[in-house]
Amino acid sequence: MKLLVVEDEIAAGIFLQEGLSEEGYAVDMARDAHEADEAVALYRYDLIVLDVMLPGKDGFTLCRQWRMEGVKSPILxxxxxxxxxxxxxGLDQGGDDYLVKPFAFDELLARIRALLRRTLSEPVPPILTFGELVIDTNSKKVWRSGELVSLTAREHQMLEYLAFHPERLITRTRLWEHVWETGSEPDSNVVDVYIGYLRQKLGRERIETVRGQGYRFKHEVESE
Structure with a gap:
């Protein structure tokens, strides 16, 4: 999942970016209203974390403007x-949640997870089960046949995105956009490499290759 964090205080922005990245989110940063406007115009974020007191234009005004422009990303x-x-x-201007500083980082994570679950076309529970495979989206833990599977943050982020859309074709471009930060240099085969890592840990049959298009996460596999 890709998030936009709009925060003008450098230290706070770094803290949020590093903390959310460690949790497996792809995080873009904007330091003021102008940068935020440019980012939202270029990309549809899964969620926006928005400060209110910003240079140039306050967060309430930005939120109202984005809603009038048809931006549907949840805004915290x-x-x-x-x-x-x-x-x-904040809520009347189109915000979906409001958290006051100082805050507990775990509470921020819980609110982000709740907002992301609401925005899926089909709401999903925090624990996903696909036969022998169990994915806990809260704790970021995965089990296969009862055994804990060790995944990197990037691997878990990719798996979670695929698992949120089972049996649907997901293109390489779409995976790249949701798992890597905007502005990072795309590698021609980095998505394929990470798919390979997941197959090694979860079983090759779990992720189907659709030649020339992308991948499909299988709800059930023959070995089950």
């Missing part, structure tokens, strides 16, 4: 403004 306000009136204003 993350701000030091803790008045009830501010919380109401």
């Amino acid at each position: 306000f993350l701000t030091a403004r803790d008045d009830v009136a501010d919380r109401i204003a």
Whole structure:
């Protein structure tokens, strides 16, 4: 899943980017309203974490503008403004959630997970089961035939995205866009390499190659 974090305080932005990246999210950063506008115009993010007090244009105004432009990404306000009136204003402008600084990082993660689950075309439970394969999207743990599978953050992010869309064709480009940060240099075969890593750990039959198009995550495999 790819997130946009809009935060003008450098230290806070680095903390959020590093923390969310460690949890397996692809994170783009914007330092002001102009950068945020440019990013949203170029890409449909799975979720936006938005500060309110920004240079140039405040977060409430940005949120209202994006909603008027048809931006559907869930927006979580993350701000030091803790008045009830501010919380109401943020939600009324089109925000989906509002978290006051200082905050517990685990609570931020829980709110992000909840918002992402709501936006899927078909809501999914936090624990996904595909025969012998069990994926806990909260703890980021995976079991195969009862054995814990060791995955890197990037591998888990790719697996989770595929598992959220079982039996659907997912192109290489779509995988790249959702798993790697915008602006990173695409490698011609990096997606294929990571698919190979997942097959080694989960079984080759679990992820089907659709020649010339992409991949399909199988809900069931013959070995089961």
